[in-house]
Amino acid sequence: MTTAFLRKLFNPLLSGYGALFMLFLYAPVILVVVYSFNSNPVNLMIWDHFTFDWYINLFGGDTPLKDDISYVDSTDQLLAALGTSLTVAALATITATVLGTSTAVAMARYRFRMQGFYRLLLFVPMVMPDIVLGIALLIFFVGAGIHLGVISIVIGHCTFLTSYVFIVVSARLAGMNPLIESASADLGANEWQTFRRVTLPLILPGVIGGALLSFIISMDDLVITYFISGVDSTTLPVFIMGLIRRGIKPEINAIATLMLVFSIVIASAGIYFKSRNAD
Amino acid sequence: MKSFSRQQKQLVLLLAPATLFLGIFFIGPLLIMAVYSFLEPGLYGGVEWNFYHWNYGRVLGWADGFYEEFDLVYLEILARSAGLALATTLLTLLVCYPAAFWISRMSTRGKALCLFLITLPFFSSMIIRLYAWILILRDSGFANQILDALGLISEPLGLMYSSTAVVIGMIYIFVPFMFLPLYSSVEKIDGKLIQASQDLGAAPLTTFRKVILPLTLPGVIAGSVLVFIPSLGNFVVPSMLGGAKVVMIGNLVEQQFLYARNWPFGATLSMLMIVSMLVIVSFYLFKVMKNQPQS
Amino acid sequence: MSERNSAPDFLKIKNAMRHFQTPEGSLVKALDGINLTIAQSEFITLLGPSGCGKTTLLNIIAGFERLDSGKILLDNSPLLELPAHKRPVNTVFQSYALFPHLNIGDNVGYGLDIHGVAKQERNKRVAEALEMVGLQGVEKRRPTQLSGGQQQRVALARAIVNRPKMLLLDEPLSALDRNLRMKMQIELKNLQAELGICFLFVTHDQEEALTMSDRIVVLNGGKVEQVGTPDEIYHRPASRFVSEFIGESNIFSGTVSRCENGLALVNADGSEIVCQSQQLRVGQPVSLLLRPEHFQLVAGSPASGTSSQAMIQARLQQSVFIGRDHQLHCQMANGQPISALIRSAMAAVQPGQAIELHYDPAAVHVIPAAAQQSADEEAA
Numbered sequence: 023m024t025t026a027f028l029r030k031l032f033n034p035l036l037s038g039y040g041a042l043f044m045l046f047l048y049a050p051v052i053l054v055v056v057y058s059f060n061s062n063p064v065n066l067m068i069w070d071h072f073t074f075d076w077y078i079n080l081f082g083g084d085t086p087l088k089d090d091i092s093y094v095d096s097t098d099q100l101l102a103a104l105g106t107s108l109t110v111a112a113l114a115t116i117t118a119t120v121l122g123t124s125t126a127v128a129m130a131r132y133r134f135r136m137q138g139f140y141r142l143l144l145f146v147p148m149v150m151p152d153i154v155l156g157i158a159l160l161i162f163f164v165g166a167g168i169h170l171g172v173i174s175i176v177i178g179h180c181t182f183l184t185s186y187v188f189i190v191v192s193a194r195l196a197g198m199n200p201l202i203e204s205a206s207a208d209l210g211a212n213e214w215q216t217f218r219r220v221t222l223p224l225i226l227p228g229v230i231g232g233a234l235l236s237f238i239i240s241m242d243d244l245v246i247t248y249f250i251s252g253v254d255s256t257t258l259p260v261f262i263m264g265l266i267r268r269g270i271k272p273e274i275n276a277i278a279t280l281m282l283v284f285s286i287v288i289a290s291a292g293i294y295f296k297s298r299n300a301d
Numbered sequence: 302m303k304s305f306s307r308q309q310k311q312l313v314l315l316l317a318p319a320t321l322f323l324g325i326f327f328i329g330p331l332l333i334m335a336v337y338s339f340l341e342p343g344l345y346g347g348v349e350w351n352f353y354h355w356n357y358g359r360v361l362g363w364a365d366g367f368y369e370e371f372d373l374v375y376l377e378i379l380a381r382s383a384g385l386a387l388a389t390t391l392l393t394l395l396v397c398y399p400a401a402f403w404i405s406r407m408s409t410r411g412k413a414l415c416l417f418l419i420t421l422p423f424f425s426s427m428i429i430r431l432y433a434w435i436l437i438l439r440d441s442g443f444a445n446q447i448l449d450a451l452g453l454i455s456e457p458l459g460l461m462y463s464s465t466a467v468v469i470g471m472i473y474i475f476v477p478f479m480f481l482p483l484y485s486s487v488e489k490i491d492g493k494l495i496q497a498s499q500d501l502g503a504a505p506l507t508t509f510r511k512v513i514l515p516l517t518l519p520g521v522i523a524g525s526v527l528v529f530i531p532s533l534g535n536f537v538v539p540s541m542l543g544g545a546k547v548v549m550i551g552n553l554v555e556q557q558f559l560y561a562r563n564w565p566f567g568a569t570l571s572m573l574m575i576v577s578m579l580v581i582v583s584f585y586l587f588k589v590m591k592n593q594p595q596s
Numbered sequence: 597m598s599e600r601n602s603a604p605d606f607l608k609i610k611n612a613m614r615h616f617q618t619p620e621g622s623l624v625k626a627l628d629g630i631n632l633t634i635a636q637s638e639f640i641t642l643l644g645p646s647g648c649g650k651t652t653l654l655n656i657i658a659g660f661e662r663l664d665s666g667k668i669l670l671d672n673s674p675l676l677e678l679p680a681h682k683r684p685v686n687t688v689f690q691s692y693a694l695f696p697h698l699n700i701g702d703n704v705g706y707g708l709d710i711h712g713v714a715k716q717e718r719n720k721r722v723a724e725a726l727e728m729v730g731l732q733g734v735e736k737r738r739p740t741q742l743s744g745g746q747q748q749r750v751a752l753a754r755a756i757v758n759r760p761k762m763l764l765l766d767e768p769l770s771a772l773d774r775n776l777r778m779k780m781q782i783e784l785k786n787l788q789a790e791l792g793i794c795f796l797f798v799t800h801d802q803e804e805a806l807t808m809s810d811r812i813v814v815l816n817g818g819k820v821e822q823v824g825t826p827d828e829i830y831h832r833p834a835s836r837f838v839s840e841f842i843g844e845s846n847i848f849s850g851t852v853s854r855c856e857n858g859l860a861l862v863n864a865d866g867s868e869i870v871c872q873s874q875q876l877r878v879g880q881p882v883s884l885l886l887r888p889e890h891f892q893l894v895a896g897s898p899a900s901g902t903s904s905q906a907m908i909q910a911r912l913q914q915s916v917f918i919g920r921d922h923q924l925h926c927q928m929a930n931g932q933p934i935s936a937l938i939r940s941a942m943a944a945v946q947p948g949q950a951i952e953l954h955y956d957p958a959a960v961h962v963i964p965a966a967a968q969q970s971a972d973e974e975a976a
Contacts, residue, residue: 036399036402036403036406037403039399039400039403040403040404043396043399043400044418046473047418047473047476048418050433050436050437050473051425051433053433053436053437053443054432054433054436057436117322120318121318121322122319124315124316124318124319125315125316125318127315128312132311132312132315134312140316143323143328144319147323147327149526149527149578150575151530151531151533151534151535151551151578152531153534153536153551153554153555153571153574154331154334154534154554154574154575155327155331157334157554157558157567157568157571158330158331158333158334159326159330161330161333161337161564161568162326162329162330165333177326178326180322180326181322181323181327199691199693201689201691201693202693202694202695202696204658204660204680204687204689204693205687205693205695205754206681206695206706207659207660207679207680208658208659208660208680208685208686209686209706209707209710209754209755210681210707210710210711210758211706211707211710212679213681215681215710216681219706220695220697224696224697238424241426242424242425242426242427242428244427244428245537249558249559259426259427259428262426262429262432263428263541266432266435267541270435270436270439274432278426278429278432278433281425281426281429282425282426282429285421285424285425285426286421286424288424289417289424292424
């Protein structure tokens, strides 16, 4: 009796909890999005009326909001930070994709003695606290006399992005019938031809997925970048952290909303490529 | 024999890029940091190349009290960081466990949608997600406004700049890290096992304790490690939501590097962080290997 | 058939050795001194239980595995020095290993594309190869859109389109259902005759081997047990292993008690078996093989038997109807089970009844002792 009663109670309770869970995940971000359209320049949590002005300001347009005494024009800095972030993410993604993919292929297709070591080498960067890696890189770059800028950030990002690409591509390789490569060799293709005509097309969804993941993580990285970016190479997250530390401004809501839209687009692209794996 | 060396050549070509890169830019910096932790801090930043163990002494208790002082505050901060990380881990587990069951009972399409929704925050900017909580928690923020409007409070609760705020922020950031491993082990449970347990006369709670919990343990452990480690070394969440009041080990390291300019001491704190991390990861690997020898 | 075998030693394998370490640390002799000569247009089957080394040998010829020591010559030129992609052989894989990202036409044309065959020629040869295996107009389809049997044909076409000197087939029919498998066996045999190239076929299915092969190589524990035509393998197995592995067998082990007029009497644990042999000597230990179909059934009382007659007295335990024949499971006085295949019309006996199983002494095969000895050594 009690068991049946409990079971009856259990499902609605679980669903109710699930709704709360989703609310917990999404309410805060939705709040940011909603208030990015609030025209109140003084207390941004008190609703005034709906406006696009914060967005217009961001893209360099002129709105009445700019006349407010508290307004600080940060569009130029924002665009510069965005440019740095995109440059870094693009370079780091390309590098990490090459490094991670070649290592994944080596690990999946050959047997060698150091395999355990390499697995560890690629696992550790993902669990290493960001701050440790950040300061280790800082000491290294300063000691080696490497200028702190885009290049140092790209190098720093690649140390852990390689692992993410490795994991994603390895999973793809593991799901592949290794006999297919033997078949290619059997039909006269040398190793390079086999890689180009068979292996690469088959792991491509994994490679693209790994690259997208790298791009997003690179765009979002704050801690490591915070330590190894120079004065002239602030990335978007570091810039936003600076803005927030200096005080909450309504335009941050608009920036945040744009960044959320951007990540949803990239993540959806990732899901799309993943679902294409099915065929 | 010929094809063997040919294979070796390809292997070297494939491994060389990552080996060189990670060797120089990952292992190298970590080794240099380890060396730094045993060097004497220079007077105006920088280092003197002398062997110097007082960096560790300052934290662990063998300082001379003259040049370097032992201060319990470092161990306190370490303990506080561990405590907050532990609280975060347990609460995240508590938050995610029922949710994993909720989603595992959905239709295939529902599952796909919910998994997408839960991983989506992982892909969106961490700083933005923390910023959202500032909007909610600060004195003129959403939470206080609502409570005020409901007449529950007359003056703002000091939610911001507290341990509570830091833990909430970390839970929010690390939910996907806990959820995904947890979900994958919940999903794997064969519903027939639960039926079998009930059929054999176990009450729901007994079934949970004897069947469900042991089967999801690998996911619990994996998720806990994935949350605990980044929580322990976190410095963004405490510096955004904890302010000067809640200093964690990560903030201390940041201070040593960017403000106090005592790099060897900062390196020492990092080394201590790595050691605690290694202990936890090896514990995890040991535990997981023991529990499921087949995978 | 043999007159077409223009080069009798087309593929020569000399003393091939391949050992490997299992993860547990024990040494496995996958190939333990294999010597083999194969003719240019022969259909030859490597037959043996799993782990006998047949797939290893195939992989070594294809170039996917290497040999520890030994030599392989194909058409008088050493094969082992060539990497897999330069060897003039092609393989049909057990799981077909079709390229999932290419359509059927591109799968079959893969080898031709690699070798830079001109487009027109390539398309013509792809169509021809597909026609040869009984598939037409499927070029644009994807491998996943085809049935298992069709994928099998595509794998075959993909291999033969390159006109290899030799085709290697690794249990290609094992994933097909029985009817389709029998149909494919005949088609493969016809295809081999049409192409006139050597087919090296690996299987663990003796029926398949007996149906298709010109010659069968029976492998066991990395060693060649016997090489011979299906008829030789079936009727004159060279070892106890071969007699037990191929077909159903009744084996009697004992010692020769009497020899006269080219007949030998063997005492096998109390019962006497007569066989035709000039070589056997009194006192010699020997094993004899009698196939179930070599028996004729005479029902009757034990007393009626004339002892000089070649027959075995037994008691029927179970009689199973299997179509044209009945399979009789009997037991001899000494407890040894015997299996006999009797025309259904003749099999009117009841379980528990005493019966006599008559046979022709000429049908009794003496399993060569040398091979048996070495087999015993193996076991020891």
